[in-house]
Every structure is written in C-alpha cells, then in structure tokens.
Amino acid sequence: xxxxxxxxxxxxxxxxxxxxxxxxxxxxxxxxxxxxxxxxxxxxxxxxxxxxxxxxxxxxxxxxxxxxxxxxxxxxxxxxxxxxxxxxxxxxxxxxxxxxxxxxxxxxxxxxxxxxxxxxxxxxxxxxxxxxxxxxxxxxxxxxxxxxxxxxxxxxxxxxxxxxxxxxxxxxxxxxxxxxxxxxxxxxxxxxxxxxxxxxxxxxxxxxxxxxxxxxxxxxxxxxxx
Ligand code: CA
Numbered sequence: 181x182x183x184x185x186x187x188x189x190x191x192x193x194x195x196x197x198x199x200x201x202x203x204x205x206x207x208x209x210x211x212x213x214x215x216x217x218x219x220x221x222x223x224x225x226x227x228x229x230x231x232x233x234x235x236x237x238x239x240x241x242x243x244x245x246x247x248x249x250x251x252x253x254x255x256x257x258x259x260x261x262x263x264x265x266x267x268x269x270x271x272x273x274x275x276x277x278x279x280x281x282x283x284x285x286x287x288x289x290x291x292x293x294x295x296x297x298x299x300x301x302x303x304x305x306x307x308x309x310x311x312x313x314x315x316x317x318x319x320x321x322x323x324x325x326x327x328x329x330x331x332x333x334x335x336x337x338x339x340x341x342x343x344x345x346x347x348x349x350x351x352x353x354x355x356x357x358x359x360x361x362x363x364x365x366x367x368x369x370x371x372x373x374x375x376x377x378x379x380x381x382x383x384x385x386x387x388x389x390x391x392x393x394x395x396x397x398x399x400x401x402x403x404x405x406x
Pocket of ligand 1: 187188189231232233234
C-alpha cells in the first residue's frame with residue numbers, strides 16, 4: 181500500500197514511517213498540509229494519515245481541501261487531543277477514522293488496512309434524480325443502466341442540476357458553479373452546454389428532463405424526465 185503521512189514533528193514522522201514501512205507499505209511524508217495537498221496532486225495514495233495540529237493549514241482544513249480536489253483516499257486523523265468536538269469535526273470534514281496519540285503502530289496499521297478494504301469511493305454519495313445517477317467522486321454518470329460519457333464541463337453542469345432538482349437555476353448560477361476557474365462571461369455558453377447535455381442525457385432516451393424557463397434559466401425536472 182502507498183501511504184501519505186502528514187506530520188510536522190520529525191520524531192513522530194520517523195516512528196510512523198518506520199512502523200508502516202516495516203509492514204511493507206511505501207510511505208511518503210509531508211511536513212505540512214500544503215505539502216500534503218501538493219503530493220496528493222502528484223500521486224495516488226491508498227490511505228492518508230493526517231495529523232490535526234500542523235503549521236499553516238491544519239489537518240481539518242487539509243482534509244477539506246483534499247476532498248474538494250477529489251482526493252477520496254481514506255483519511256485517518258491523528259491527534260493529541262481527544263475532544264469529542266474535534267472527533268466530530270474531523271469526521272464531518274470527510275475523514276474516515278480517528279486515533280488519539282499516543283497509539284500503537286500495530287493498531288494504526290490494522291485500522292488503515294480496514295479503511296483500504298472499504299475502498300476510496302464508498303463514502304462518496306451517488307446523486308439520483310429519477311433514472312439519472314451521478315457519482316461526483318468518480319465522474320461517472322448513468323441514465324438507467326446506460327453509462328453516459330460527459331466532458332468535464334457537461335459533468336459539472338449536470339452535477340449542479342442534480343444537486344438542485346426541480347429548482348430553476350439562472351445562467352449566472354450555472355456559470356458560477358460549473359466554470360469556477362476559467363469563468364466565461366458569454367452567457368450563451370450555458371445555452372450551448374445545456375444543448376450538449378440534452379443530446380446526451382435526454383435525446384437518446386426520448387426524454388426531456390432539462391426544461392427552459394423563459395427569462396429565468398433552466399430546471400432539471402424533479403423526476404429526472406422519467
Ligand atoms: Ca503536529
């Protein structure tokens with residue numbers, strides 16, 4: 181297994197690395213949350229051990245940003261603190277497990293193996309609207325049992341619709357959410373992409389789930405078009 185250990189205390193990092201490597205794991209160590217984000221962008225890890233108290237962004241924020249970047253490897257928090265509030269915060273923020281220092285490396289390993297067995301995608305929610313399904317973590321979408329190939333932008337747009345079924349979304353809202361980085365001010369971009377989407381999620385199935393709401397925007401029917 182390929183593990184990322186995020187720990188700023190050199191001694192603790194050494195103990196972790198040694199213990200995990202003895203068990204046959206390939207271990208990379210990041211000394212800060214920022215470094216962890218960078219490493220997670222470069223390679224795929226089977227699991228991440230994340231210290232809560234870090235210089236710069238803390239473990240909670242690191243976890244949040246990893247999930248935001250679609251890194252779904254199981255995350256186990258390590259912390260010296262054992263406050264209920266921290267545990268809840270960590271788990272709510274997308275962590276999978278929690279251990280309090282001091283701990284036995286053998287137990288840490290056992291927990292990591294259990295997390296890895298559960299897999300990276302299991303806790304990613306699948307969105308469902310009628311017969312439309314979408315997995316934001318794996319970027320897969322289906323109409324019934326048919327998988328639909330979508331470009332990144334089409335996917336982002338459909339995800340936005342599926343998170344707000346039955347609601348009218350303005351072109352501006354759609355632009356803002358589906359084009360966060362290379363924002364385009366041309367409002368017809370959305371019209372063009374809605375057309376692409378209809379060609380993929382509706383037309384081949386003889387359905388019409390994406391409705392134009394004149395003067396307002398677009399709406400995905402609550403029943404997903406049937
Ligand atoms: Ca620390």
